[in-house]
Amino acid sequence: xxxxxxGTAYECYPLNTSQTFLYYTQLAYTDKVESxxxxxxxQFKGDLDFDVLADAVKDAYKRNEYSRICLTKEGETFLQYxxxxxxxxxxxxxxxxxxxxxxxKTIDNWTRQPFNIWESKLNYxxxxxxxxxxxxxxxxxxxxxxxxxxxxxFLYDILDLYLAKxxxxxxxxxxxxxxxxxxxxxxxxxxQRQIEDVMFWKNEIDNxxxxxxxxxxxxxxxxxxxxxxxxxxxxxGVYGVQSEGNVIKxxxxxxxxxxxxxxxxxxKVSVPCILMTGLRCALSSFNERESNISFRLMLNRRxxxxxxxxxxxxxxxxxxxxxxxxxxxxxxxxxxxAAYQNQIFKHxxxxxxxxxxxxxxxxxxxxxxVYEAIGFSYWSxxxxxxxxxxxxxxxxxxxxxxxxxxxxxxxxxxxxQDNALEFCFEYLMVEKPEEDLKDLYAAMKKSMLMGSANxxxxxxxxxxxxx
Numbered sequence: 078x079x080x081x082x083x084g085t086a087y088e089c090y091p092l093n094t095s096q097t098f099l100y101y102t103q104l105a106y107t108d109k110v111e112s113x114x115x116x117x118x119x120q121f122k123g124d125l126d127f128d129v130l131a132d133a134v135k136d137a138y139k140r141n142e143y144s145r146i147c148l149t150k151e152g153e154t155f156l157q158y159x160x161x162x163x164x165x166x167x168x169x170x171x172x173x174x175x176x177x178x179x180x181x182k183t184i185d186n187w188t189r190q191p192f193n194i195w196e197s198k199l200n201y202x203x204x205x206x207x208x209x210x211x212x213x214x215x216x217x218x219x220x221x222x223x224x225x226x227x228x229x230x231f232l233y234d235i236l237d238l239y240l241a242k243x244x245x246x247x248x249x250x251x252x253x254x255x256x257x258x259x260x261x262x263x264x265x266x267x268x269q270r271q272i273e274d275v276m277f278w279k280n281e282i283d284n285x286x287x288x289x290x291x292x293x294x295x296x297x298x299x300x301x302x303x304x305x306x307x308x309x310x311x312x313x314g315v316y317g318v319q320s321e322g323n324v325i326k327x328x329x330x331x332x333x334x335x336x337x338x339x340x341x342x343x344x345k346v347s348v349p350c351i352l353m354t355g356l357r358c359a360l361s362s363f364n365e366r367e368s369n370i371s372f373r374l375m376l377n378r379r380x381x382x383x384x385x386x387x388x389x390x391x392x393x394x395x396x397x398x399x400x401x402x403x404x405x406x407x408x409x410x411x412x413x414x415a416a417y418q419n420q421i422f423k424h425x426x427x428x429x430x431x432x433x434x435x436x437x438x439x440x441x442x443x444x445x446x447v448y449e450a451i452g453f454s455y456w457s458x459x460x461x462x463x464x465x466x467x468x469x470x471x472x473x474x475x476x477x478x479x480x481x482x483x484x485x486x487x488x489x490x491x492x493x494q495d496n497a498l499e500f501c502f503e504y505l506m507v508e509k510p511e512e513d514l515k516d517l518y519a520a521m522k523k524s525m526l527m528g529s530a531n532x533x534x535x536x537x538x539x540x541x542x543x544x
Contacts, residue, residue, distance in 0.1 A: 078151070078156075080149060080151065080156070080158070082149060082158070082196055083196065087149075087158040087159075088158060088159075089149060089151070089156040089157065089158045090156060090157050090158070090256070090259055090260075090263070091154075091155075091156060091157075091263060092155050092156070092157060092221070093259060093262050093263065093389070093390070093391070094262070094265070094393060094426060094427075094428045095224070095378070095389075095390040095391050095392050095393055096155075096157070096221045096390055097155075097428060097430070098393060098394070098428050098429050098430055099113060099220050099221055099390065099392075100113075100155065100221060101430050102482050103482065109191070109320050109478075109480035110191040110192065110194060111188075111189050111190065111191040111192075111478045111479075111480050112320060112322075112478060112480035112481065112482045113219055113220035113221065113478075113482075114188050114189070114190075114191070114192070114217055114218070114219060114220070114478040114480075115188075115216075115217070115218050115219075115220055115223065115224075115225060115228050115478075116184070116185070116187065116188030116215065116216070116217045116218075116475070116476035116477075116478065117215070117216055117225075117228055117229065117232060117473065117474065117475055117476065118184060118205065118213050118214060118215035118216070118473075118474045118476070119213050119214055119232050119235075119236060119471060119472070119473055119474075120205070120207060120211050120212070120213035120471065120472045120474060121211060121212055121213055121467070121470055121471045121472075122210060122211055122470040122471075123210065123211075123212065123470070124210075124212050125204070125212045125213070125214070125239075126239075126243065127169055127204050129239060129242050129243060130204060130214065130235070130239050131166050131167065131204075132238075132242060133235050133236075133238035133239040133242060134165075134166075134167055134202055134214075134235055135163075135164055135165075135166075136238050137231060137234045137235045137238055138162070138163040138164070138165075139162070140234065140238075140251070140252045141230075141231055141234060141252050141255075141388055142159055142252070142254055142255040142256060142387070142388070143222065143223060143227060143255040143387065143388035143389040144163065144200065144222070144223070144231055144388070145159050145160040145161075145162070145163050145198075146158075146159060146199060146221075146222045146255070146389065147159075147160060147196060147197065147198065147199060148194050148195055148196070148199070148221060149195060149196050150195065157221075159255070159256065160198070163198065165201070165202075167201070167202040167203050167204050167214065168203055168204070169203075169204045169205075169206065170203050170204065170205055170206070171206040172184075172205060172206060172207055172208065173206045173207060173208055174208075175208055176208060177207075177208050177209065180207055180208055181474075181476075184205070184215055184474075184476055185476045185477060185479075187203070187215070187217055187476075188217055188476040188477060188478050188479075189477070189478050189479045189480065190217070192219050194219060194221070199218060199219040199221070199222040200216055200217065200218035200219065200222060200223065201216070201217055202214055202215065202216050202235075203215045214232070214235065216228060216231065216232060220390060221390060222389070222390065223388060223389065223390060224377075224389070224390040224391065224392045225392075225454070225456060225488065226377055226379070226391075226392075226456065227388040227389055227390065229456070229459060229473070230388060230459065231388065232473075233459050233461055234249060234252070236461075236463075236467075237249035237461070240463075240464070240467070245464055245467070246462075246463070246464065250386075251386075252386050252387070252388070253382065253383050253386035253387040254383075254387060255387045255388055255389050257383065257387065258383050258384055258387035258389065259389070261383070262391075262426075265426050270426070271426070271427065273424075274424040274426060274427040275427060275431065275435075277424045278424060278427060278431070278432055278435055279435050281396075281398075281421075282432070282435050282436050282439055283439060285398050285400075286311070286369075287311065287369060287371040287396075287398050287448040287449075288311040288367065288369050288371070288448065289311060289312055289313040289371075289447070289448050289449075289450060290360045290361075290363070290364045290367055290369075290370050290371060290372075290450065291313070291360075291363065291364060291450050292360065292363060292450055292451060292484075292485055292510065292513055292514065292517050293450075293508055293510050293513050294363055294513055296313075296363075296364055297313050297315055298310070298311075298313050300313075301313045301314055301446070305443070310442075311448065312440065312442045312446040312447055312448050313446060313447065313450070314443055314445055314446045314447075315447065315450065315484050316445040316447065316484070320480045320481060320482065320505065321479065321480065321481075321505070321506050321507065322477065322478070322479050322480055322481030322503055322504060322505055322506060323477060323479060323481075323503075323504060323506050324475075324476075324477040324501055324502065324503050324504075325502045325504070325511065325514055325515070325518075326475075326499065326500065326501055326502070327499075327500040327502070327518045327522075328492075328497060328498070328499050328500070329497055329498040329500075329522065330497060331495040331496065331497040333497075333498075333522075333526060334491075334496060334497045334498045335496075336526065336529050336530065337351055337498070337525055337526075337529045338496070339529075340528075340529035340532065344408060344411075344532060346408070346411045346412060346415055347415060348455065349418075349455035349489075350411045350412075350414040350415045350418065351411055351525055351528070351529065352453075352455060352489055352521075352525065353372075353374070353397065353414045353453065354407060354410045354411045354414060354524070354525070354528065355520075355521040355522070355524040355525035355528070356372065356451070356453060356487070356521055357370045357399070357401070357410070357414075358520065358521070358524035358528075358536060358539050358540065358543065359517050359518075359520035359521045359524060359543070360372070360451075360517075361536070361540060362520050362540055362543040362544055363513075363516075363517065363520070366403070366540055366544070368400050368401055368402055368403065369398075369399075369400040370398075370399060370400075370401075371396060371397065371398040371399075371448045371449050372396075372397055372449050372450070372451040372452065372453050373394045373395070373396060373397070373449045373451065373452040373453065373483075374394065374395050374396070374397040374418070374452075374453055374454075375392055375393075375394055375452060375453065375454035376392070376393055376394070376395060376422060376425045377391060377392060378391040378392070378393055378425055378426065379391055392454075393425055393426070393427075393428070393429055394429040394432075394452065395421050395424075395425055395429070395432070396432065396448070396449060397414075397417070397418070397421075397453070398448075399413060399414065399417065401413060401536065402536075403535060403536045403537030403540065404535055404536075404537060405535060405536055406532060406533050406534065406535055406536075407524075407527070407528030407529075407531075407532050407533070407534050407535070407536065407539065408528070408532030408533065410536060411528075411532075436448075450484050450485060451483075451484070451485045451486070451487060452483045452485070452486040452487065453486075453487050453489075454486070454487070454488050454489070455488075455489045455490070456488065456489070456490035456491070458490075458491045458496065459493075463493075468493060468494060469494050470494070471493050471494060472492065472493065472494065473490070473492070473493055475488070475501055477503060481503050481504060481505050483503070483505075484504065484505050484508075485502060485503070485504045485505070485510075485514070486502075486503045486504075487500065487501070487502055487503075488500075488501040488503070489501070500518060500521075502514050502517075502518070520543050523539075523542065523543060524539050524543065527539050527542065
């Protein structure tokens with residue numbers, strides 16, 4: 078539909094599955110708009126040519142349609158439209174006289190500043206002069222415009238354009254149309270495939286009896302059983318309007334990461350399935366060796382070149398629920414996760430809100446009671462043939478919006494310079510879970526390293542070493 082906005086006619090489109098889900102969770106689980114902010118920076122040793130970088134940013138806005146998404150309302154209906162251009166020149170912020178910690182906290186604070194999300198630009202970029210002779214650029218964006226994949230892709234596109242302008246790399250390949258990808262996705266609504274997906278998930282929900290497995294000890298499930306007077310309760314009401322959040326970061330070494338990636342390659346399994354098996358072992362050890370483990374898995378839903386190169390937000394959650402006996406080997410558990418992930422990926426376009434509705438219809442639990450305490454995501458490395466001197470001297474830095482929608486959301490990605498795995502634990506501060514989170518990461522790490530050293534080790538043997 079066409080709508081006049083600030084005196085200009087724009088073609089407006091419905092929100093996609095991911096945007097609808099994300100906005101719903103913002104309303105349901107938090108009182109803070111900034112809970113959907115995404116802040117990232119790319120940092121480099123040495124000085125960037127900010128004049129050339131400014132030209133690269135302008136070209137990136139032209140090439141990436143999704144970077145110009147805006148939101149509007151028509152009555153009770155939320156819509157999106159695309160600005161024809163964005164020719165802003167980023168401001169230069171000099172933080173070079175600060176310590177690295179002070180500079181990080183300053184940038185981190187930018188990420189917690191809320192956007193005006195209606196009929197307004199949904200990102201901004203700042204150029205950075207940083208301590209210890211570094212420089213870089215930072216983006217703060219709103220999740221309904223870009224998910225983490227698209228944000229990272231946009232930062233890399235700026236870098237590719239910058240290097241091409243400096244004569245250090247070839248011109249990057251064209252991006253794809255966000256509107257074209259959106260129109261294809263919107264055809265899913267009311268389709269036969271959507272009907273089949275509802276049937277699939279209804280069957281999954283009807284035939285699996287999950288139980289809440291906590292990352293906090295003792296498990297909060299006991300508290301909610303007492304609160305409700307139901308000793309058989311299997312879900313916990315851990316959500317509320319309290320949304321003050323923080324982030325703890327952990328890192329594997331390059332050598333530890335290589336052990337895991339070599340194991341994945343040798344056994345033809347994926348790294349995220351190894352990570353999920355590590356998380357599964359850690360949660361089991363935290364919950365009296367419970368074999369029935371559930372968490373939310375974030376899926377990217379990008380399979381085609383159009384979907385991968387058009388940006389925007391395509392994330393959706395599905396419930397990753399498995400019940401694996403302790404005599405199962407580590408490798409077989411990884412393969413079980415891979416098989417189940419492949420199965421549910423075929424049905425991952427169904428809005429997660431619908432999954433919550435189907436679960437509520439079955440269980441009749443109180444509102445906001447859940448089985449999954451944790452959300453999990455893995456970011457595949459961006460395939461970029463960067464010059465070695467650039468690759469070895471750059472870093473991708475994540476910041477916190479300090480307003481979490483989830484109790485705990487684990488994002489795992491690879492450092493650009495050495496491929497080592499970084500773990501970002503975004504959590505609600507109300508329970509003060511910091512020590513438990515350190516122990517959870519330690520259990521994940523130990524499980525993955527034990528399993529990737531010997532794929533035949535059983536889950537029981539791993540748990541014996543964790544408890």
